[in-house]
Amino acid sequence: MKLGKVEFCHFLQILALFLCLSGMNQAELSRSRSKAYFQSGRTRTKRSWVWNQFFVLEEYMGTDPLYVGKLHSDVDKGDGSIKYILSGEGASSIFIIDENTGDIHATKRLDREEQAYYTLRAQALDRLTNKPVEPESEFVIKIQDINDNEPKFLDGPYTAGVPEMSPVGTSVVQVTATDADDPTYGNSARVVYSILQGQPYFSVEPKTGVIKTALPNMDREAKDQYLLVIQAKDMVGQNGGLSGTTSVTVTLTDVNDNPPRFPRRSYQYNVPESLPVASVVARIKAADADVGPNAEMEYKIVDGDGLGVFKISVDKDTQEGIITIQKELDFEAKTSYTLRIEAANMHVDPRFLSLGPFSDMTTVKIIVEDVDEPPVFTSRLYSMVVSEAAKVGTIIGTVAAHDPDASNSPVRYSIDRNTDLERYFNIDANSGVITTAKSLDRETNAVHNITVLAMESQNPAQIGRGYVAITILDINDNAPEFAMEYETTVCENAQPGQVIQKISAIDKDDPPNGHQFYFSLTAEAANNHNFTLQDNKGDVTPYLSGAVNLY
Missing domain, CATH: 2.60.40.60 (Cadherins)
Incomplete structure (x- = not known):
């Protein structure tokens, strides 16, 4: 016949009660069998009771008070002259005593896991004088354990990790179950572990709760997580033991066991x-x-x-x-x-x-x-020269550009007029020949920087740019000029030969070796014999001077 948890507890309670009742005489015989003598002048007392432990089974479910044991003194002749008094933990509230017989009963259901034992004191009093006939004695009522608590995993559920490809027997994690029953009595708190879910990949050591790998070469890429169910059963796993379970989630951690692979060759x-x-x-x-x-x-x-x-x-x-x-x-x-x-x-x-x-x-x-690219000039910068005396239409030079694309489209040229506002130059659209379009004046602009555009004939949107620097060469086309208007005063007592004024000249032209000026008086001034002009001949400086002397 298979008993449930409650029926099994009742069975143990009845069995323990039977053992307590059958052992009552043993408890009584544990007392020393001596008497107390009262003599005048001096008192010699022999202890006539020595109390050992009483045992009471926990979780008693009966309707009547549970018999615990009996107190008895040898002084008690059974004539009702002795009464028994109980004090200490649980006296009156949990434990009651028949003051006439000394029988002790438990009035409440006891739980060893709440309190494992109670310490009480007993007295035997003369009913008439209310004086002790025995010294007060202390004794213990111990609550005897039954297997009424299942193992519990207080730290569950668990999570753990172990590297993939680990060898068999690699430790993963240790689980621990606790049992509130008495570990010193019987097998109620002796736990063994087993695995209910997770085979054949993992195993658990029955005594320690250490979970280990059970299969070699577990591959994370095939399956990376396992859910284990671990059972802890008391009574050393025997039939009738109570059990508890917990879950363990084991994740295979990655190791580098896969090379990179291109999806395509x-x-x-x-x-x-x-x-x-x-x-x-x-x-x-x-x-x-x-x-x-x-x-x-x-x-x-x-x-x-x-x-x-x-x-x-x-x-x-x-x-x-x-x-x-x-x-x-x-x-x-x-x-x-x-x-x-x-x-x-x-x-x-x-x-x-x-x-x-x-x-x-x-x-x-x-x-x-291929991309349709703009024409490319043979040079990024062209340098050309032309005399300022050149006539309109004089050829200055030629630029050249080509289409770099395979189509080699013909190119047409033009001048970006934003760089030639006065339109001094023209360019032949087909040949790239640059000519003068109007008279040039070096003294107005010595260098002209113009941009030439080259456009594909088939796609005018494709435009290349070239840059041309045209230097204007000087000719002697400017007469000397006096550097300023001179107005000279002279004292009436000035001495002959005294210099009264120095004059100088400038020229807008730019000869390579500088200017050489010659000074002379006009014919009208030459007839005035009061003044002469001294010319500094041969002095080659940008500004030659002449001195007017007074004679």
Whole structure:
């Protein structure tokens, strides 16, 4: 017959009660059998009772008070002259005593887990004099345990982690169950552990509660989490024991046991030749089943005709390889490039090197697409010279531009009039020959900087720009001028030969070796014999001076 928890507890209570009743005489015989003698002059007392422990079964469910034991003194002759008094823990409230017989009963259900024992004091009094006939004695009522508490996992549920690919027997975590029953009495608090869910992957040591791996080579990439149910059963796991369970969530942590792999053996990307340097051409990514640092990788170009033209770096957030341009592309020079690219793990676990190289290769082909480019001048800056005496229509020089595209479209030229507001120059639309359009004056503008435009005939929106610096050469087309208007005063007593004024001249022209001026008096002034002019001949300076002398 299989008993439930409540029926089993009742059975134990009845059994314990029977044992207590059958052992009552034993408790009484534990007292010493001596008498007390009262003599005049001196009193000699022998202890006539010595109390040991009483035992009472916890969780008694009966309707009548539970018999605990009996107090008795040898002085008691059974004639009702002795009464028994009980004091101490639980006296009257829990434990009552029949003052005539000394029988002790428990009036309430007792729980050992709340209080394991009670200390009480007993007295035997003469009913007439109310004086003790025995010294007061202390005794203990101990609550005898029954298996009424199941093991409990106070720290559950548990979470733990263990590296994937761990060998069998690797410790994962230890679980602990506690049982409130008396560990010193019987097997009520002796717990054994077993695993109800989680086989065959994990096991638990019955005595310690240590959970260990039970299968080799568990792969996180196949399954990364397991839910275990662990049972703790008291009574050393025997039938009738109580049990409790807890859950343990075990996560397989990653190790680097997977190399990176490109999803494809080759890739192709088309890019326009006009793409600026440092632009992103493509993003490629090798797949890695690992996570975190174990999935970190680096990329490099190991071969191909694109070395130096392209470079590859890694996006640390996405682990993508980013291909960028290092040099300008030119469709007319090269229409495609081939790159051999390697992806390799940065953190390799030596334990798994036997699985093969932790890297992979792929090929990336980059197709350069033609872009309609503007005409290009043969020189970024043209330098030309022309005399300021040149007649209108004089040829100054020629510029040349061509269409760099494969179509080689014809080019037409024009002058950007924002750089030639006065329209001093013209350009032949077909040949690029630059001529003068009006008279030039070096003294007004010595250098003209103009911009020449070259447009494709088939696509006028494609415009190239060239720059021309035209230097105007000087001719002697300006007469000398006096540096200022002179007005001279002289004293009437001035001495002959005294210099009364120095005069100088300037010239707007710019001869390479400077100006040489000659000074003389006009014919009218030459007839005035009061003044003479001294010419400083041969003095080659920007400003030659003459001195007017008084004679």
